[in-house]
Amino acid sequence: MQHISVAVIPGDGIGPEVMEEGLKVLKSIEEIHGGLRFEWDTFDWSCRYYLKHGRMMPENGLDVLREYDVILLGAIGAPTVPDHISLWELLLPIRRTFQQYINLRPIKLLRGLESPLRHKSHEHLDFVVVRENTEGEYSDMGGRLHRGTPYEMAVQNNVFTRYGVERVVKYAFNLAEKRRKRVAAATKSNGINHTMPFWDEIVREIAARHPDVRTDIYHIDALAAYFVTRPESFDVVVASNLFGDILTDLGAALVGGLGLAPSGNINPERAYPSMFEPIHGSAPDIAGKGIANPIAQIWSISMMMEHLHQPELAGLILEAIEEVLAERKVLTPDLGGKASTAELGGELVRKLKALSEKF
Template sequence: MSTTHRIALIPGDGIGQEVIPPATAVLDAVGRRHGISFAYDEFDWSCERHAHEGAMMPADGLDRIRTHDAILLGAVGWPGVPDHVSLWGLLIPIRRAFAQYVNLRPIAVLEGVPSPLSGARPGEVDFVVVRENAEGEYSEIGGRMNRGLPSELAVQEAVFTRAGVARIADYAFTLAESRRKHVTSATKSNGIVHTMPFWDEVVGERAAAHPGVELRSEHIDALAAKLVLQPQNFDVIVASNLFGDILSDLAAAVAGSIGIAPSGNLNPEREFPSMFEPVHGSAPDIAGKDLANPLGAIWSASMLLDHLGHPEAGAEVLDAVRAQLAEGRVRTRDMGGTAGTAEFTRALLERL
């Protein structure tokens, strides 16, 4: 029986517009073999739209995509539009309105993509960062006073709730049960005296419900160092919004290229659509030059397949990616090759 999924496409800015077509081409190719079809609705929500319309998306934007099965996003950001405007005008409203409280970022050193770390070898470094995606340090509570005066001040409040910490911890422990049964919790309870001890307490409480999973807490500064020195020692890392954001980008660099790093903004209960996007930015310096690495978007599409209940199709995409990189014949420039976006995509589609 054939299954059809409606996907909202938001190519966004810069190379986001160049990596979404390869991702959808891969989805269509693997879908044909598995009896899955995709109906795409594309939206021009972007910094370019902001420049013309004064908003990243229309007032009813969330309602337009609320009933889609998933969202595939390219990248957002462009010179002339401050980053906080583009982020809070599009990505964060989607994440919060659709309760996408899990930001999932798999990290792996792949054969054919050398890590800058000599000890990070393919097959040995394979972990997942589970980032809390809806509260924490990225709250809207706070403000600024006395702008432009010597007494000017800014206050930004971090918000941690028992429900928010418990649900992200439960997700991390459940994920670890299907992997190597080890969770590392990022904290800073020796210096941040209220929210981080609270985080530690709730994570510890949730660990009791998963007795088969080992829990270790690490202060964020030491954890960042260990992620560089011993990346092979990690399985699942669970972290607050800010800590998870920083750690996952660091981890992508450890893996050899931020251009290959995917992410999923998940609503695990599936009450709302989840959103999948490559970690890389809009890269204005290479936009329009056929230089973008489409792997981050393609890997994100694989995660989309997993989330929609098609793990075999998702695995086939990753198998093809791994095989192409291991062969080493067709790679983009950020991975040491000479192929452009289109050439790399054609080779991958032929392999699929």
Template sequence: MKGYQVAVLPGDGIGNEVVPAAVRVLNAAAELHGGLKFDYQNFSWNCAYYLEHGRMMPEDALDTLSTFDLIFLGAVGYPGVPDHISLWGMLIPIRRHFQQYVNLRPVKTLRGVKSPLSSEHAKDIDFVVVRENSEGEYSNMGGRIHEGTPFETAVQLSYFSKMGVDRTLRYAFQLAQSSRRKRLMAATKSNGIIHTMPFWDEMCKSMMNDYPDVETRLMHVDALAAYFVLHPEELDVVVGSNLFGDILTDLGAAVMGSIGMAPAANINPERKYPSMFEPVHGSAPDIAGQGIANPIGQIWTAKMMLDFIGEEELGAQLLTAIEQTLQSEIKTPDLGGRATTEEMAHAVIQNLYRK
């Protein structure tokens, strides 16, 4: 039997509702497999922890998490704690300490969910975005001077290293090489950002020589955003910097029908450190505690975790169960139904067992 130690961080808001629901689905999948077992340990590190202790997680939190195989996270952020405190106090340190330099986000129209796009090809949307996840525009280098005066100035530096760009591009090229279409679209803005983007472009063009079988294009991010809307069915693998990848994937989630259902994975490809799996949606404080949050984003994220540990067939079965549920009348209010979080998760489990 294959066993995995999983650190569970429900986080804030609806994370405390969708994570337990997704864990139940994961357990059902493991039971269906027969030779798979997950051992969980829950950690109550969140904004409430910050308000009590003055920090998002304990000083030894990263040492604690390093002993686990996988990290399963819900959502981070809640009113009363500024976003830069909650993210830089928990999410970003985990990503960077464990070299989770690939943020992987699939964009796919699921059966049972209607895309807002009117194109006849909307049903064919199925691509993945590789976002550089450890440096780029999300740097903490910079600062303020002359605070509180008319001369106050803020400086924010972006940071692109040859190592960081190379390993992200290479992951994306290899992913495209193994895909059905063998296409790679790289986001840039070298016509406006004079140093980092030409550097990114040069490395991308150089790497094309190593992957001659991959059809590669560099496209300015503003044009690529339009492409996400006009021709998303033509995309296969998209790669972008930290900021560009972040923005494009939220657009991708909207294009596929609901940002609340989008999954994501923060991956350390070398598997030297634990990888972390979290949905794209936030903590949704406006509906937290009502038991009506849509758990599909968290469950689809669990599917990505199954894929990561080599259980692709089981992951495919879970995605089918998700789609069968979405095609039924059991839907949470965000999808026009009246089901609870628990009812929707239970329906996924029932469909999973039906195969």
């Protein structure tokens, strides 16, 4: 029997609602695979916690999380707490302390869905973005000077280290070797004249070690356009923290919206827990209405299964999602249906159990 410890952080807004459905899937996986047991603890760290305690998590929060195999996150953020507090006091410390330097986001049009791109279908939209997740444009270096005066100024420094860039680019190329052997790297070296040429140099150095992988380096503005006009040309896209963040939201829009977009914050060396989450945010406008789409949360659990060396279970979860989408009988309002979060989650669990008979 393999016991897997899971730290569960439902978070804010629709986070607890979609997490509840995700945990139902974990229970189903235990029934399907008799040799797996998930032992989870739930932590109420959130903006509500901040308003009560003055911090997003306890002082020893990271030490607590360190002991788990994986982390499941629902969503963080609320109108009552500034984003720079909720993000910088919970999500980013987890990513950085646990060296989750790979942010992995699939851009895949699932069966049963149509892309807003008129002439693009499932075979055209199936790639993955590897986003650098711990440095780059989201570094905590800079500050404000002369606040409240006419000559007030703000400085934000980008930080690109050889170590940080090399490891994310190596990961992207190794992933491409297992897929369709194509890497596209995002840059803006024509306008950002220090960090981006440095990024490009490292991409070319590592590309030279993978002669069988086709490598293209695109300026970010052109790359965003190509996501729309020729997404079928992409296999693995590697990008800095900011560029990857923007590209993956665009990619999610091309394949059905943020309600369908999962992500993994990965520590490839497994020295620390990796974290899996939807990228849709806390959606306070629909929180508590019971209509949030739980698919991104459940797909993130499929990614977690892949990370835990359970590719068959990962594929089974994704197949269940596609079957339910293709049947179009139980869908939340964002997908054109009238089902509640719990109804869609329940249907996904039923489909998962039905498909498991061939597992």
